[in-house]
Amino acid sequence: xxxxxxxxxxxxxxxxxxxxxxxxxxxxxxxxxxxxxxxxxxxxxxxxxxxxxxxxxxxxxxxxxxxxxxxxxxxxxxxxxxxxxxxxxxxxxxxxxxxxxxxxxxxxxxxxxxxxxxxxxxxxxxxxxxxxxxxxxxxxxxxxxxxxxxxxxxxxxxxxxxxxxxxxxxxxxxxxxxxxxxxxxxxxxxxxxxxxxxxxxxxxxxxxxxxxxxxxxxxxxxxxxxxxxxxxxxxxxxxxxxxxxxxxxxxxxxxxxxxx
Amino acid sequence: xxxxxxxxxxxxxxxxxxxxxxxxxxxxxxxxxxxxxxxxxxxxxxxxxxxxxxxxxxxxxxxxxxxxxxxxxxxxxxxxxxxxxxxxxxxxxxxxxxxxxxxxxxxxx
Numbered sequence: 144x145x146x147x148x149x150x151x152x153x154x155x156x157x158x159x160x161x162x163x164x165x166x167x168x169x170x171x172x173x174x175x176x177x178x179x180x181x182x183x184x185x186x187x188x189x190x191x192x193x194x195x196x197x198x199x200x201x202x203x204x205x206x207x208x209x210x211x212x213x214x215x216x217x218x219x220x221x222x223x224x225x226x227x228x229x230x231x232x233x234x235x236x237x238x239x240x241x242x243x244x245x246x247x248x249x250x251x252x253x254x255x256x257x258x259x260x261x262x263x264x265x266x267x268x269x270x271x272x273x274x275x276x277x278x279x280x281x282x283x284x285x286x287x288x289x290x291x292x293x294x295x296x297x298x299x300x301x302x303x304x305x306x307x308x309x310x311x312x313x314x315x316x317x318x319x320x321x322x323x324x325x326x327x328x329x330x331x332x333x334x335x336x337x338x339x340x341x342x343x344x345x346x347x348x349x350x351x352x353x354x355x356x357x358x359x360x361x362x363x364x365x366x367x368x369x370x371x372x373x374x375x376x377x378x379x380x381x382x383x384x385x386x387x388x389x390x391x392x393x394x395x396x397x398x399x400x401x402x403x
Numbered sequence: 404x405x406x407x408x409x410x411x412x413x414x415x416x417x418x419x420x421x422x423x424x425x426x427x428x429x430x431x432x433x434x435x436x437x438x439x440x441x442x443x444x445x446x447x448x449x450x451x452x453x454x455x456x457x458x459x460x461x462x463x464x465x466x467x468x469x470x471x472x473x474x475x476x477x478x479x480x481x482x483x484x485x486x487x488x489x490x491x492x493x494x495x496x497x498x499x500x501x502x503x504x505x506x507x508x509x510x511x512x
Contacts, residue, residue, distance in 0.1 A: 200431035
């Protein structure tokens with residue numbers, strides 16, 4: 144009994160040291176929550192079971208596209224990147240990233256390869272083929288933590304993305320942060336407001352009855368606040384996507400997710 | 404040329420005789436209702452799956468009619484009795500010559 148105060152104090156001390164170290168080494172924001180946690184058990188089961196998750200059809204289509212030879216060079220994705228299970232493992236968790244001075248999203252990079260290496264026309268945004276390839280590549284990173292960090296190359300883009308996130312927009316004059324940061328966990332209409340982490344894209348959204356990209360989702364919110372939507376594939380979209388991925392760093396990817 | 408798409412079947416590969424087995428059948432399909440318009444105001448023609456049938460060693464054990472109100476990528480969950488070893492065949496038939504077929508084997512002991 145006499146030893147108890149000492150060991151109690153020591154455990155508090157150790158706890159403080161541990162907190163301090165984890166704060167320095169792994170500066171992950173506290174209480175991050177995937178909107179998976181807000182879904183009904185039925186919808187969670189739909190995402191978790193590959194036999195129920197409709198997005199797995201797109202993953203299958205994406206795998207077929209991965210091996211499909213294309214263009215005058217007769218090249219498929221696999222000609223350069225070989226087995227996606229190895230070469231694309233962890234890729235989606237690092238995008239958007241700066242490549243040759245340009246901030247590139249995963250969709251943008253797929254089209255870059257398609258136009259460059261395959262000498263073929265770019266896939267339109269939200270086309271079945273682009274979503275399928277994105278889903279197939281993102282699926283290779285399922286369960287891996289989002290690994291977007293701030294660095295010298297992306298700092299300026301990240302700053303712009305953060306600015307957009309905090310800027311009021313539209314006739315309703317609302318910023319992303321007002322809902323998804325200040326009021327996350329409260330209700331809008333009948334539904335809980337999620338923290339807005341892009342950790343499951345592309346998602347099969349039941350409301351859409353199809354697969355969609357994070358940019359489609361962002362345009363949804365923009366039209367919701369009656370703002371002029373950013374164009375698909377625009378630099379503004381990429382910057383906002385970068386900020387959101389950085390904000391969600393450490394959260395495991397669930398791609399392809401299911402959302403109501 | 405008829406259209407087809409991906410389908411997926413989930414059911415046990417083995418079962419005890421006369422036990423009830425659960426079968427899940429999902430098909431990739433837009434289920435375009437025929438009530439929607441394009442941005443230009445043109446009606447998008449209906450394109451849906453019309454019927455789904457399951458035969459167990461060539462005997463029909465389950466059939467469903469689909470209508471415009473059914474959502475995209477329809478999932479059907481149903482049960483049947485494992486009477487004998489053999490093959491279950493699943494067939495989806497729809498508008499515009501759509502047809503998809505899938506099979507699964509079961510060993511009954």
